Amino acid sequence: MDKLNDLRKLSSEIDRCGICRSAGTGKQVFGEGDPDAKVMFVGEAPGRKEAETGRPFIGRSGQLLRSTINSIGLKEKDVYITSPVKYLPKRGTPSKKEILHSNLHFQIQLNCINPKILVLLGKTAISAVLNENIPVLKEHGKVIKKTGQNILLTLHPAAVLRFPKYKGLFLEDLKKLKKYLISS
Numbered sequence: 244m245d246k247l248n249d250l251r252k253l254s255s256e257i258d259r260c261g262i263c264r265s266a267g268t269g270k271q272v273f274g275e276g277d278p279d280a281k282v283m284f285v286g287e288a289p290g291r292k293e294a295e296t297g298r299p300f301i302g303r304s305g306q307l308l309r310s311t312i313n314s315i316g317l318k319e320k321d322v323y324i325t326s327p328v329k330y331l332p333k334r335g336t337p338s339k340k341e342i343l344h345s346n347l348h349f350q351i352q353l354n355c356i357n358p359k360i361l362v363l364l365g366k367t368a369i370s371a372v373l374n375e376n377i378p379v380l381k382e383h384g385k386v387i388k389k390t391g392q393n394i395l396l397t398l399h400p401a402a403v404l405r406f407p408k409y410k411g412l413f414l415e416d417l418k419k420l421k422k423y424l425i426s427s
Contacts, residue, residue, distance in 0.1 A: 246278035249355050257329050257348050266341045267330025269294025274325025274352065281424060283358040284308065286326040286399065287367035294331035299324045304400035311414060315421045323356050327371040342371045361392055362420060365399025384416045386423055395420050
């Protein structure tokens with residue numbers, strides 16, 4: 244199986260998807276990184292900068308995510324960064340309907356990459372991937388296993404920027420990720 248080719252094909256399918264295109268604006272933000280990554284970071288949806296460039300997590304919250312990834316000793320080129328929703332939502336936060344539809348494409352992407360651990364960044368990512376309403380502040384830092392996938396729950400970097408008191412929690416969660424990778 245050629246993962247890179249499969250991912251390109253999926254990206255092309257999303258480009259042609261009328262439902263995805265009509266719900267959002269800008270360029271598709273499919274994701275980037277190593278298709279054989281052991282770690283996959285999952286956000287919510289692209290922001291304005293991402294929709295302009297087609298790259299995930301390049302705005303302020305992305306800079307925080309990427310610097311934190313590097314600070315725990317991982318390399319950006321060795322992880323995969325994406326979101327379930329691939330276009331900038333017209334209304335800010337993606338609707339349940341947009342998330343449900345986008346999750347069909349995302350599950351194919353996830354199965355293709357098949358990371359050792361999935362890092363869900365914030366409430367929307369958790370809701371989109373797990374279809375559950377889990378209180379992030381209460382459950383952050385936990386590694387759970389759902390549908391055969393190891394999943395680390397943590398805060399979204401945008402929440403950390405909005406509430407700087409959570410920066411330590413976010414860093415500790417990602418340090419747990421690093422320990423998990425070493426021990427498994």
